[in-house]
Amino acid sequence: MSATTKTRTAAEGRTASKPAQASAATRLLGDRRLPVLVTVGLFLAMYIAGISRYQNYGFGEPQVFLNLFIDNGYLLVAAVGATLVIMSGGIDLSVGSVIGFTTMFTAWLVEEQGLPLLLVIPLALGVGAFGGFLMGYVIHNFEIQPFIVTLAGLFLFRGLCLVISKESISISNSTVSSMAQTRVSLGLGELSIGALVALVVVAAAFYILHYTRFGRRVYAIGGNEQSALLMGLPLGGTKIAVYTVSGFCSALAGLLFILFIQSGDPLHGIGMELDAIAAVVIGGTLLTGGSGYVLGTLFGVLVLGLIKTIISFEGTLSSWWTKIATGVLLGAFILIQRAMTARKQT
Amino acid sequence: MAEPRPVLEMTGIVKEFPGVRALSGVDFRLFPGEIHALMGENGAGKSTLIKVLTGVHPLDGGTVTLDGKAVRIGSPLEAQHAGVSTVYQEVNLCPNLSVAENIFIGREPTRAGRIQWKQVRTQAAEMVDRLGLDIDVTAPLSAYPLAVQQLIAIVRSVGHGDSDGEGSGTKVLVLDEPTSSLDRDEVLELFRLMRQLRDEGVAILFVSHFLDQIYEICDRMTVLRNGTLVGEHMVADLDQVQLIELMIGKALDQLEGLHEHQLRSDVGETLVKAEGLGRTGGIAPFDLEIKKGEVLGLAGLLGSGRTELARLLFGADQPDSGKVTIAGKQVSMSAPNDAIGAGVAFCSENRKTEGLVLDLTVRENIILALQASRGWTRPIPASQRDELVAKYIKALDIRPANPEARVGQLSGGNQQKVLLARWLITQPKLLILDEPTRGIDVGAKAEIQKLVVSLSEDGMSVLYIAAELEEVLRLSHTIGVLRDRKLVAQLTNGPEITTSKILETIASGEHQ
Ligand SMILES: Nc1ncnc2c1ncn2[C@@H]1O[C@H](COP(=O)(O)OP(=O)(O)OP(=O)(O)O)[C@@H](O)[C@H]1O
Ligand SMILES: [Mg+2]
Numbered sequence: 019m020s021a022t023t024k025t026r027t028a029a030e031g032r033t034a035s036k037p038a039q040a041s042a043a044t045r046l047l048g049d050r051r052l053p054v055l056v057t058v059g060l061f062l063a064m065y066i067a068g069i070s071r072y073q074n075y076g077f078g079e080p081q082v083f084l085n086l087f088i089d090n091g092y093l094l095v096a097a098v099g100a101t102l103v104i105m106s107g108g109i110d111l112s113v114g115s116v117i118g119f120t121t122m123f124t125a126w127l128v129e130e131q132g133l134p135l136l137l138v139i140p141l142a143l144g145v146g147a148f149g150g151f152l153m154g155y156v157i158h159n160f161e162i163q164p165f166i167v168t169l170a171g172l173f174l175f176r177g178l179c180l181v182i183s184k185e186s187i188s189i190s191n192s193t194v195s196s197m198a199q200t201r202v203s204l205g206l207g208e209l210s211i212g213a214l215v216a217l218v219v220v221a222a223a224f225y226i227l228h229y230t231r232f233g234r235r236v237y238a239i240g241g242n243e244q245s246a247l248l249m250g251l252p253l254g255g256t257k258i259a260v261y262t263v264s265g266f267c268s269a270l271a272g273l274l275f276i277l278f279i280q281s282g283d284p285l286h287g288i289g290m291e292l293d294a295i296a297a298v299v300i301g302g303t304l305l306t307g308g309s310g311y312v313l314g315t316l317f318g319v320l321v322l323g324l325i326k327t328i329i330s331f332e333g334t335l336s337s338w339w340t341k342i343a344t345g346v347l348l349g350a351f352i353l354i355q356r357a358m359t360a361r362k363q364t
Numbered sequence: 365m366a367e368p369r370p371v372l373e374m375t376g377i378v379k380e381f382p383g384v385r386a387l388s389g390v391d392f393r394l395f396p397g398e399i400h401a402l403m404g405e406n407g408a409g410k411s412t413l414i415k416v417l418t419g420v421h422p423l424d425g426g427t428v429t430l431d432g433k434a435v436r437i438g439s440p441l442e443a444q445h446a447g448v449s450t451v452y453q454e455v456n457l458c459p460n461l462s463v464a465e466n467i468f469i470g471r472e473p474t475r476a477g478r479i480q481w482k483q484v485r486t487q488a489a490e491m492v493d494r495l496g497l498d499i500d501v502t503a504p505l506s507a508y509p510l511a512v513q514q515l516i517a518i519v520r521s522v523g524h525g526d527s528d529g530e531g532s533g534t535k536v537l538v539l540d541e542p543t544s545s546l547d548r549d550e551v552l553e554l555f556r557l558m559r560q561l562r563d564e565g566v567a568i569l570f571v572s573h574f575l576d577q578i579y580e581i582c583d584r585m586t587v588l589r590n591g592t593l594v595g596e597h598m599v600a601d602l603d604q605v606q607l608i609e610l611m612i613g614k615a616l617d618q619l620e621g622l623h624e625h626q627l628r629s630d631v632g633e634t635l636v637k638a639e640g641l642g643r644t645g646g647i648a649p650f651d652l653e654i655k656k657g658e659v660l661g662l663a664g665l666l667g668s669g670r671t672e673l674a675r676l677l678f679g680a681d682q683p684d685s686g687k688v689t690i691a692g693k694q695v696s697m698s699a700p701n702d703a704i705g706a707g708v709a710f711c712s713e714n715r716k717t718e719g720l721v722l723d724l725t726v727r728e729n730i731i732l733a734l735q736a737s738r739g740w741t742r743p744i745p746a747s748q749r750d751e752l753v754a755k756y757i758k759a760l761d762i763r764p765a766n767p768e769a770r771v772g773q774l775s776g777g778n779q780q781k782v783l784l785a786r787w788l789i790t791q792p793k794l795l796i797l798d799e800p801t802r803g804i805d806v807g808a809k810a811e812i813q814k815l816v817v818s819l820s821e822d823g824m825s826v827l828y829i830a831a832e833l834e835e836v837l838r839l840s841h842t843i844g845v846l847r848d849r850k851l852v853a854q855l856t857n858g859p860e861i862t863t864s865k866i867l868e869t870i871a872s873g874e875h876q
Binding site: 228229231238240242245247249252309 | 420439440441443444450452456457458459460461465469470472474477478479481504520
């Protein structure tokens with residue numbers, strides 16, 4: 019008797035251990051893609067509202083949409099780096115300073131030292147990546163809060179800007195200006211080089227996060243660092259790499275910013291780390307790490323860009339409304355995240 | 365006969381934490397093709413020895429030899445490369461990743477650097493299947509209860525090195541209390557797997573506080589006490605009584621007595637009454653009555669809804685239907701606070717994520733619930749607080765007996781005792797204990813069971829959940845049997861109720 023009983027109950031007992039069929043609403047709330055879907059929905063709603071309100075002013079033109087990428091390419095690249103860092107459970111406050119430093123460093127080398135662009139570009143990227151590497155190294159090896167270390171990075175790079183020069187340096191290099199003006203036609207409209215680079219970075223980040231071991235380690239570490247360590251994942255290497263990538267992305271964002279603005283200035287990029295973090299959060303990445311998508315960040319940047327566009331179409335509103343709208347959105351998205359994590363804990 | 369060469373040899377191992385000497389000069393050896401039990405009370409140093417071996421903690425003294433070569437293992441990753449695969453005491457997986465990923469992360473099959481997701485999923489499904497688990501490997505880990513997570517951790521460690529050709533394959537498998545939340549059937553599956561690996565020549569280090577399991581599966585054992593080596597014996601040469609004496613360092617008599625213990629027969633009037641209480645996806649509507657001073661045990665297999673039932677009675681999940689009356693008053697049960705207010709306390713099975721604040725001290729953790737019930741504006745007077753804390757540290761034998769120690773630094777079993785103390789101290793009318801003896805050593809387990817009995821004698825009602833049927837049977841006046849998320853029967857305990865009778869009820873799923 020008891021033998022048959024056991025096998026029978028065993029099989030049934032295990033089937034019963036499948037996750038319970040929760041109601042549709044709770045299932046949706048538990049879905050990690052929910053915040054991204056909300057962001058996409060928000061973007062579409064704003065876009066459609068814009069079209070219906072500013073129809074006569076040409077809001078519906080495809081080029082208006084494409085301009086979102088052209089105007090925000092640098093922010094997108096910086097936000098991709100920030101996504102990686104936040105996903106791993108950290109934070110990078112040095113983004114804006116590295117962007118500012120890159121513009122200064124590049125302008126100075128090109129204009130005042132007369133170095134060829136082909137040499138300056140890899141040099142600038144290398145310096146940004148190395149800065150990120152150093153911060154990652156300190157964070158991991160001395161077990162110091164990323165917040166503190168990257169705050170130091172923020173001051174350090176901003177200071178280095180001023181060491182190079184206190185004045186802004188405008189760039190008259192002909193290659194730079196022709197690159198800045200190049201437009202690639204897509205039939206319906208056109209994109210700048212900066213926008214294309216940003217899209218390539220998003221695609222690369224997507225691939226890395228979803229199809230490489232490194233990318234999955236980033237998720238694992240953000241999910242539970244102690245567990246990741248005990249599972250035998252190389253914690254230090256991964257964390258240092260994450261900050262290195264973020265430094266690289268910031269430097270690349272700095273280069274794109276130069277294409278956009280064609281000067282180096284010690285005050286460029288102030289506060290841009292906060293825009294990047296806002297885009298990441300609005301894009302649905304949890305600030306506690308371990309959950310999020312780089313495509314969400316893409317939409318986060320697009321939403322921020324669209325706010326700016328709408329305000330410029332409105333004409334009468336001051337640009338400070340951009341900040342107010344961003345603040346409201348951030349608040350709303352953090353509440354969504356809170357609801358999600360609260361549900362998970364019960 | 366000359367003994368074969370051990371695959372792992374640790375000599376003179378010393379490990380000190382600030383203020384505690386966790387290991388002092390421990391020797392340990394492990395032979396290929398054997399299952400070796402590491403025994404000792406809570407806090408004896410078992411997990412520490414394992415963590416030192418696998419590079420989680422640096423060594424303060426001693427040497428480690430693997431396959432005859434001296435090694436220095438600096439991290440869990442290096443341990444895996446050296447062929448030592450480990451399941452640590454608490455489940456250490458990533459809740460945000462899918463089951464398949466948790467099994468494979470760090471060694472996903474790749475082609476040109478690209479993870480082959482299809483392969484990951486199918487292989488993970490096969491591996492899970494081999495352990496007799498029927499689960500969806502693409503669901504996130506957090507969707508499954510603790511026991512299933514424990515099995516997944518085992519699947520991960522066992523699967524290590526068998527497919528990818530990286531590293532040298534598993535030579536040593538370390539399992540630190542892998543069975544603490546498993547049911548009998550899962551344990552049997554695990555044992556089948558362990559025997560198979562042993563026969564393939566893998567050396568297995570096994571830690572468990574269930575002595576029966578040790579005698580069933582192990583060949584040899586090493587006993588630790590207070591961080592020192594007591595001895596190494598063949599399991600066949602030592603009976604359970606001798607083993608316990610070695611572990612606790614004195615003859616035992618307190619363990620006796622519990623078996624003949626008489627349950628209090630005259631339970632009082634109804635305290636808690638649930639009518640049609642239920643929650644979709646959690647547990648089907650049920651009626652339940654708990655009398656004053658009654659111990660109601662819940663029996664059922666993994667995933668049968670034991671914890672879900674308890675959570676409804678505590679307001680941790682909101683019911684979709686039904687009502688609860690406590691001491692004659694209807695309670696809304698929309699949040700734990702309602703239940704706490706009505707005198708219900710809930711000691712969760714998941715001490716790591718739902719219970720303890722690992723960074724706070726033992727004292728702070730113990731008084732947390734009492735303080736919360738008084739409100740934060742009325743602090744408990746220091747002298748009264750210290751007295752209470754000292755009393756429960758003593759009653760539950762929490763080691764080290766230092767109220768200032770950080771809970772995160774306690775051994776697993778001692779953490780469990782702290783959690784228990786927290787709820788006992790609030791003197792609830794109904795105490796819900798979900799797997800209260802998980803990871804607790806034999807001596808302390810008997811103490812806790814005695815405590816439950818005396819609480820019930822003093823008029824406290826207890827809802828008692830344990831995977832071990834014997835435990836439920838020994839303590840309960842009434843046994844609620846669950847199956848497939850339904851309360852199928854309530855049996856009044858008596859001489860005719862046996863574990864096989866309960867198993868039968870679970871299997872047939874009918875009132876008898
Ligand atoms: N990180 C730490 N910091 C300080 N002390 C620690 C730390 N980890 C363990 N200890 C101490 O080391 C001793 C041994 O603990 P260990 O976890 O090895 O016990 P154990 O034998 O595994 O017990 P259990 O059966 O309860 O799991 C305990 O006194 C514990 O308090
Ligand atoms: Mg332990």
